[in-house]
Amino acid sequence: MSATASVIDLSIWQLGLALVLVGAVVAVSVRQSLGLERDLVIGSVRTIVQLYVVGLVLAAVFAAARWYWVLLILATMTGVATQAAVSRLGKPLPGGNWIAGLALTASTAATLAYVIGVVVGVRPWYEPQYIIPIAGMILGNSMTSAALAGDRLQGDLRARADEVEARLALGFSGREAVQPMMRASLRAAMIPTVNGMMTVGLVQLPGMMTGQILAGSSPLVAVRYQMVVVFMLAAATGLGSWLFVRLASGRYLTAAHQLRRHLL
């Protein structure tokens, strides 16, 4: 992907000019006594520090272009995403970290391998410029959908425990008894993705496409990449939340087809 137009580099001074925008919000906050000044300042500092650190790490990894550095970055990203996915659960699920980690790793690895290896055809596969941002998009979306799925599953099992028990008492297996709740939580997890597919480009230009256009790509190239991204995210979120819901619902059941009510 060669940039056709030259990209305007941003100097420190230009960044400082951008900070004026935050200053404007701080002024509003003071005037309206919103009490958000502190958080806005902390947020701005964090934005600067976190992104600079990430930028430095990425620059180093890009320069080195070694497969093990890339894998380490991917593993770290997966770890953080896993933590975020289970932290949403109202009640901690024993083994939840392993389950979410497994679901996110498997769905991300499968989707990533297909997109990098087959669709885009990146050689070598660990070319950081492609694999890291693409993995980031996949993980970010799978993390959100797994969190939604897990939260909904736990909430539904708690609210509808009598219904599960009624089915068990009628001789259904544990799997059969929780099927309606699994289905509801998977649907809930997929709604943002499906909604996004319906309105993509109409409500908001997707971030990646915007970035690519800013970096000088032709909008037509950017659009094709965006399509790949949309299809890839549909696959990754669907696969990830399905795996997570399947494994997590198993944790709420025993081999003797019992609902472990005390976990709810």
Place this chain on the structure above:
Amino acid sequence: MNDPIFHVDHLSLEYRRHRRQFAVSILKDVSFILERGGALTLVGPSGSGKSTLLRCLNRLVEPTLGTVWFEGRDIRSFDPRDLRRRVALVMQTPVLFEGTVGDNLRVRPADAPGDFSAARLEAALAEVGMEPDFLQRDSTTLSGGEKQRVTIARALLRDPQALLLDEPTSALDPPNALLVVETISRLRVARGLSIVAVTHQPELVRRLGGRLLYLVKGRVEAIESIDEPGAADTRLQAFLAGGSLPEGARRT
């Protein structure tokens, strides 16, 4: 007593939510025997473990220690799904699924045995005192008492040997509760069902007869017969009102 359908043998149950937490004790060394065709009513203050004990009998809940014998077999030697068809559960809040009453009576796993023909469904409805035209009714249009009787009919269609009742009348208004009480006591005689019930409804206790088991903080405080009319009645009333062990009840 020489042909027990249930033999509950030193049952204890504790829950531990996390490895480091203290275990919460729900049932402590509970034992009793229920003869075939007999009735046993569990009474006790709320939180005493009655519903949990009931669910140990069809293995919806797994005790930490002890054994439940059903028909002379450790219930762990049954497929739990098969056990639950033989030992049916009627819950406090009737759970009906989407669809008609007929759909609800037919709800079953794909491989479940049994006759679910229209004639059989009508017969099951008749057993709980409902007309055949209820089969086409949407389940959401039923009254609480009708719903509860449909869940009883649904249980009967599996030809259970024992019926577990978890406060089957407490969510109902008095006239509906009475209808359910009548239905249950009639079925007990007609089908020779063995019944274990949790209830605060004195009328149901009286009509079921058999024995009373007083459960307090997960422990069996006493078991006594209520078949001699009037004998246990006043003591039961006092117990239900005050939650304390009735005087004269046999300590175990």
